[in-house]
Amino acid sequence: MEINQLARPTWVEIDLDAVTNNVREYTQMLEGRAIIIGAIKAHGYGHGLVPLAHHLVSNGIPILAVGSVKDGRKLRKSGITAPIQVFGNSFPQSAHLYAEHNLMPTFYNANDPQLYQAYLREDVPLKIWIKVETGLGRLGVPLEEVETMVAFINNHTPYIIDGIYTHIGARAALGDPSDRAFVDQQWERFEGLATRLKQSGCNIPYFQAASSPAAISMPQTWMNCISIGGGLFSDPEPMIRKIDLHLQNAFKALRSKLISVKNYKKGEQIGVYTLTRDSVFGVAPIGLGDGLSAKNKDNTVLVRGQRCSIRGSISLEHIRIDVTDVPGVSVGDEVTLIGKQGGEEITVNEICQRLDISSAQLWTSINPSSVPYIYWRDGGIWAIEESE
Numbered sequence: 001m002e003i004n005q006l007a008r009p010t011w012v013e014i015d016l017d018a019v020t021n022n023v024r025e026y027t028q029m030l031e032g033r034a035i036i037i038g039a040i041k042a043h044g045y046g047h048g049l050v051p052l053a054h055h056l057v058s059n060g061i062p063i064l065a066v067g068s069v070k071d072g073r074k075l076r077k078s079g080i081t082a083p084i085q086v087f088g089n090s091f092p093q094s095a096h097l098y099a100e101h102n103l104m105p106t107f108y109n110a111n112d113p114q115l116y117q118a119y120l121r122e123d124v125p126l127k128i129w130i131k132v133e134t135g136l137g138r139l140g141v142p143l144e145e146v147e148t149m150v151a152f153i154n155n156h157t158p159y160i161i162d163g164i165y166t167h168i169g170a171r172a173a174l175g176d177p178s179d180r181a182f183v184d185q186q187w188e189r190f191e192g193l194a195t196r197l198k199q200s201g202c203n204i205p206y207f208q209a210a211s212s213p214a215a216i217s218m219p220q221t222w223m224n225c226i227s228i229g230g231g232l233f234s235d236p237e238p239m240i241r242k243i244d245l246h247l248q249n250a251f252k253a254l255r256s257k258l259i260s261v262k263n264y265k266k267g268e269q270i271g272v273y274t275l276t277r278d279s280v281f282g283v284a285p286i287g288l289g290d291g292l293s294a295k296n297k298d299n300t301v302l303v304r305g306q307r308c309s310i311r312g313s314i315s316l317e318h319i320r321i322d323v324t325d326v327p328g329v330s331v332g333d334e335v336t337l338i339g340k341q342g343g344e345e346i347t348v349n350e351i352c353q354r355l356d357i358s359s360a361q362l363w364t365s366i367n368p369s370s371v372p373y374i375y376w377r378d379g380g381i382w383a384i385e386e387s388e
Contacts, residue, residue: 002381003374009257010286012366013339014047016055016377018248022232023059025245026215034222037208039229041067041087046363047233047250048373050078051383055375056232057082065227069094072103083162085129088139095119098126104162106131108139113153125158132193134166134186143189150202163206164197166190168221172214183214187221194223216243230360234348251348251363252376253339256284258303261323261331271312271320279324284335287317291365292337295355301335304328305342 003011026036038061044052053064053075065085066072072084086098088106092115098105099120107113108131116126130149133140141149146164153159168186171179187209194207210221212231219242235247260283268275282303286292294314300307301319304326311320323329338346348359355362372386 006372006386008285008370009259010284010290010371011255012048012251012371012373013253013255014052014373014375015248015250015252016052016375016382018250018252019047019052019055019232020059020377022245022247022250023056023061025247026226026228026231027060029215029243029245030222030226034224034226035062035206037061037063037065037085037225037227038232039065039227040232041065041071041229042364043071043368045230045233045360046366048368048375048385050074051373051375051385053080054078054383055377069097069101069103073097073101076101076103083127085163088131092116092119095126099124104129106139107149108141110141110145110149113149113157113159116159117157123158125160127160127162128153129162130164132164132166132190134168134189135182136167136169136186138167140166143193146193147196147200150197150204154202161202161204163208163225164194164204165206165208165225165227167211168209168214168218169211170213172211172217172221183218187218216241216245219243233363234359249348251338251359254337254366255339256286256335256337258282258321258323258329258331258333258335259285261329273311277324279322280326280329281311282321282323282329282333282335283318284321285318286335286337286371287315287319289316289367290371291367292319293355293365296337299354300346301337302339302341302344302346303333303335305344307344 038056040052043049063083067087068089069086072086085104088108095116104127106129131140132146133142153161168183172183190209206225207223208225208227209223210226212228214221215226233250262281264275264279266275266277292314296310297313298309300309301321303323306326309322311322338348338351352359352362369387372384374381375383
């Protein structure tokens, strides 16, 4: 399929060559000391799922991590055979789905082993991961209960512990002494637990604490496994950086096309606007339903390499664009909301500053059920992911 064959001409473009570069940067940094888990929760941080997963596996990522059983099942149906960890987002009642699709659940409550056995036959094996609470106040088994839980799993269940993890996140990248004290305490707690488990003779393949920011800012947290999510797609830009990586932005563009172009006379009413000159307005099929923020009202897009203003409120499925000053504008012209066009560019950072949001908030705001994802690799379109 080509772009001009899309049923609705609005799409995201992802640069897989940038992802390849970023995987290579982290791999070279690790020098074989740890493996990388490719964390592609939340629709791959807004960068898509199935083609992205296949690309990561082809670039040597040995384990994938997703946010739901649904995503794990989708990857299995697409032919992914690599191990898939599922972060803690489900009840034990879904245990049969992990078994059916060879997925690794996260145990984040101390009684999860017993509960999973209650919903599966007692002889059904699973590989599992244990999430440990080290201070975030989110999911995780309390530190003081982990060793008893591990012993129960090893002695009374058919489950195999593939890894134990916690999350040292964005605060590892901040310069405030209180942030540093917090993540240092997280690390001290988790490292102590790992040491005790190893000394007790537990054969647990992986221990993971570092996320993208911690991997760069706190290399002592690498252990033998790091979980990289946002760092696969851009530079997390930590304020405290002990290692310099040359990471690239993979979110290449958000584009649409003009499906209507009309001429209006001075004095006519267009929405809430009374035109002060003869004008030309175009309409592009992208709106609130696609994840475009209402705060984009009166912001600019690119048409034929020129900045043009969105006029009026953002509709559910459309925006109106003042293209009066664009010579030769016509139906079918490309509209760039993020990305390069001609000599102009609207960057992710520009949009984030406009809307006062983070890049992750922007990426994940796109609705994949209405907006297809086009993947570029080696200078051409490699795959298209489109919801049915």
